[in-house]
Amino acid sequence: MSAIVQTHGLVKRYDRTLAVAGLDLAVAPGEIFGLVGPNGAGKTTTLRMLATLLRPSAGEAEIDGWSVTRNPDEVRRVLGFMPDVFGVYDDMKVWEYLDFFARCYGLPAAGRRRMVADLLELVDLGDRRDDYVQTLSRGMEQRLCLAQALVHDPKVLLLDEPASGLDPRARVELRELLRELRSLGKTILISSHILPELEELCTSVAIVDHGQVLAQGRVADIERRLRFGAVLRVRLLLEGEALEAARDRFAAAADVASASIVEDGTIELGFRGDDEAVARLLAESVSAGLPIVNFARAASDLEELFLQVTAPDRQPLEAA
Amino acid sequence: MSDSTTSTEMIEMIEPSERYELGGSSAAASPSRRWQSPLAALNRTAGGIGAVGVKELRGRMRGRRAFIILTIYLLLLGGFAWMVELILERNYSFSFGGNGTYATAAIGQGIFAALLMLETLQVAFLAPSATAGAISMEREKQTLELLVVTPITSVAIVLGKLLSALVYVWLLIAASIPLTAVVFVYGGVAPEDVLRGYLVLVVTALGLGAFGLFCSSLVKRTQAATAITIFGVLVMTIGSVFVLIFWQAMASADNGRGSGPIKGAPPQAIAYLNPFLAQVDVLCGTETTFGGWCSIENSLLQTQNGVVFDGGPVPAPMPLVDPGFNRGGVFPAPEGRLVAGDVAPFGAARDAFWPKSVVAWLVVSLALLVLTVQFVSPTRRWRLRRGRRHREAAT
Numbered sequence: 001m002s003a004i005v006q007t008h009g010l011v012k013r014y015d016r017t018l019a020v021a022g023l024d025l026a027v028a029p030g031e032i033f034g035l036v037g038p039n040g041a042g043k044t045t046t047l048r049m050l051a052t053l054l055r056p057s058a059g060e061a062e063i064d065g066w067s068v069t070r071n072p073d074e075v076r077r078v079l080g081f082m083p084d085v086f087g088v089y090d091d092m093k094v095w096e097y098l099d100f101f102a103r104c105y106g107l108p109a110a111g112r113r114r115m116v117a118d119l120l121e122l123v124d125l126g127d128r129r130d131d132y133v134q135t136l137s138r139g140m141e142q143r144l145c146l147a148q149a150l151v152h153d154p155k156v157l158l159l160d161e162p163a164s165g166l167d168p169r170a171r172v173e174l175r176e177l178l179r180e181l182r183s184l185g186k187t188i189l190i191s192s193h194i195l196p197e198l199e200e201l202c203t204s205v206a207i208v209d210h211g212q213v214l215a216q217g218r219v220a221d222i223e224r225r226l227r228f229g230a231v232l233r234v235r236l237l238l239e240g241e242a243l244e245a246a247r248d249r250f251a252a253a254a255d256v257a258s259a260s261i262v263e264d265g266t267i268e269l270g271f272r273g274d275d276e277a278v279a280r281l282l283a284e285s286v287s288a289g290l291p292i293v294n295f296a297r298a299a300s301d302l303e304e305l306f307l308q309v310t311a312p313d314r315q316p317l318e319a320a
Numbered sequence: 321m322s323d324s325t326t327s328t329e330m331i332e333m334i335e336p337s338e339r340y341e342l343g344g345s346s347a348a349a350s351p352s353r354r355w356q357s358p359l360a361a362l363n364r365t366a367g368g369i370g371a372v373g374v375k376e377l378r379g380r381m382r383g384r385r386a387f388i389i390l391t392i393y394l395l396l397l398g399g400f401a402w403m404v405e406l407i408l409e410r411n412y413s414f415s416f417g418g419n420g421t422y423a424t425a426a427i428g429q430g431i432f433a434a435l436l437m438l439e440t441l442q443v444a445f446l447a448p449s450a451t452a453g454a455i456s457m458e459r460e461k462q463t464l465e466l467l468v469v470t471p472i473t474s475v476a477i478v479l480g481k482l483l484s485a486l487v488y489v490w491l492l493i494a495a496s497i498p499l500t501a502v503v504f505v506y507g508g509v510a511p512e513d514v515l516r517g518y519l520v521l522v523v524t525a526l527g528l529g530a531f532g533l534f535c536s537s538l539v540k541r542t543q544a545a546t547a548i549t550i551f552g553v554l555v556m557t558i559g560s561v562f563v564l565i566f567w568q569a570m571a572s573a574d575n576g577r578g579s580g581p582i583k584g585a586p587p588q589a590i591a592y593l594n595p596f597l598a599q600v601d602v603l604c605g606t607e608t609t610f611g612g613w614c615s616i617e618n619s620l621l622q623t624q625n626g627v628v629f630d631g632g633p634v635p636a637p638m639p640l641v642d643p644g645f646n647r648g649g650v651f652p653a654p655e656g657r658l659v660a661g662d663v664a665p666f667g668a669a670r671d672a673f674w675p676k677s678v679v680a681w682l683v684v685s686l687a688l689l690v691l692t693v694q695f696v697s698p699t700r701r702w703r704l705r706r707g708r709r710h711r712e713a714a715t
Contacts, residue, residue: 051469073471081469087461091379103371104470106364148466 010059021211034198035191037208043191051081080149084160105152139170237291368476376484404434428506448532450485455536524595527681537695598677
């Protein structure tokens with residue numbers, strides 16, 4: 001199936017800095033797509049260009065077949081956008097807030113009341129209908145903003161750092177909500193630098209740095225393609241010389257690039273092999289009689305990928 | 321790539337319905353390409369104005385605040401009218417020894433002048449400050465982006481904000497009409513004088529409201545927008561009068577002993593946006609003589625009761641019909657006639673300045689609104705070269 005969100009060589013230039021430097025994205029319908037990258041990588045700029053808030057300096061971006069530069073109105077109708085930082089109007093009740101945005105989309109009065117009730121139910125704010133917006137908590141505001149992005153039943157949702165500033169419970173709720181939206185057939189594009197969260201949620205990710213996509217696809221695929229090293233942490237019931245002996249033993253094993261004691265009882269291994277090699281190493285170690293308590297990758301997969309892909313030796317790009 | 325860049329730059333801000341399809345294939349892929357008739361576009365904009373207007377009015381009129389302000393405003397205005405009435409009455413009961421015919425007309429004119437000037441003062445500061453925060457507040461609270469990614473047009477946002485602010489100012493103006501109508505009890509003021517005064521008020525409110533909105537869209541902070549707006553109002557009112565006086569002082573001939581460094585009379589256009597001078601012209605229209613307000617207008621605008629003598633030397637000041645008494649309508653002119661009606665000496669007509677002011681405000685309002693729409697639009701064509709870029713650069 002063809003992509004519902006697509007960019008070709010998208011560029012945004014500010015003075016001599018390239019915020020986005022020829023970004024190519026393709027998001028298939030029904031995906032939850034994660035845009036991952038360090039601060040300043042161009043995630044927000046990319047989303048803002050997709051949301052018709054910024055004009056690309058060059059390149060093309062299309063949503064549901066509509067060009068963001070040539071058909072901004074059509075794009076706005078198929079798009080729900082939630083910026084990373086946003087405010088809510090004071091002096092407005094929760095239902096009035098949604099009603100206002102529904103009017104902005106030109107929805108007929110007859111349907112608005114029903115729609116507002118449904119949306120408030122969806123984002124679990126049904127009992128706050130008549131409260132003033134400014135009395136809501138941060139997590140509730142976030143959900144209200146999401147509801148606001150949904151008033152016109154868009155095909156595509158662009159969420160810029162939706163989980164920032166949320167407590168763990170609100171994050172879990174948001175994740176559930178996004179899964180529910182996906183089951184309703186929405187395509188969701190999320191930017192974030194909180195990786196474990198995206199890893200659980202996203203069907204695909206694009207790792208972005210210096211305004212370019214460094215890797216794109218399903219998390220597992222990217223991982224397989226890019227894996228040239230992982231960090232394994234092994235905790236052993238050993239101390240002192242016995243621990244050092246174990247370290248030396250690991251260092252001599254196949255596929256192990258380095259081995260060092262990081263804290264009492266824990267050895268960190270730079271590992272080059274694939275998953276089978278990991279299993280083999282573990283089996284060998286256990287059969288050799290090492291008292292292993294814990295044997296795991298050091299970081300979450302995505303985090304590790306991210307660190308590898310966005311290694312600091314990459315130079316920032318300057319416009320000609 | 322450069323080709324497509326240029327074409328995208330060029331089509332910015334063109335209404336989608338008029339947009340020339342460049343890529344073709346992508347747009348054709350989506351079957352529901354809507355053609356929008358001008359009527360539908362108008363309808364859509366009207367819907368947007370309604371949406372923003374309803375939202376703004378909900379905020380503005382909620383609770384008792386709006387009505388308390390209205391009450392206090394009317395009480396102050398009423399108290400002021402009463403005070404002016406008492407002062408004038410005492411004044412005239414001494415001067416006229418009971419000659420009530422002229423006294424009541426003079427009191428009526430005095431109250432009318434006082435009320436009109438006070439309302440102008442109120443409009444001059446209330447209208448722009450009602451709109452000065454309208455856009456910048458949305459920027460500060462970071463709500464503007466949520467609004468502009470909806471299909472609502474920038475025109476609808478700007479007009480919705482302006483009209484909802486003006487509705488309140490116009491409500492205050494309208495609420496003062498019954499109070500102003502008290503002058504009809506005294507006489508000396510014709511209904512058309514009142515209409516003219518209110519027309520100037522309503523149009524001034526529109527113009528200054530548009531000015532406040534423009535300032536609000538220009539700068540990011542509400543505080544700065546309000547400060548610029550108030551400064552602008554002061555320049556239009558006090559500033560324009562100062563320039564007029566300064567110019568005249570520099571240009572005036574000193575009884576044939578040579579003239580100042582500037583040649584000629586100051587252009588009247590300097591004062592077009594001064595609502596107080598427009599009201600002075602309206603008040604001049606109520607006077608039977610050309611003393612009082614008319615003489616103020618003459619001295620400031622170098623008019624002969626509203627008519628500018630273009631080109632050539634500025635004629636000597638017109639001899640006042642009643643040089644001894646500047647209070648209009650108090651005494652019959654020495655020749656024994658009351659100079660009534662629109663015809664003045666030298667064929668000069670009354671009411672020649674305020675219409676220019678009204679037209680100037682309408683033109684300026686339109687220009688300001690066009691600019692405001694540009695500044696509100698996220699992908700606008702004209703961009704301030706400095707400042708904004710850094711804000712956008714923060715990804």
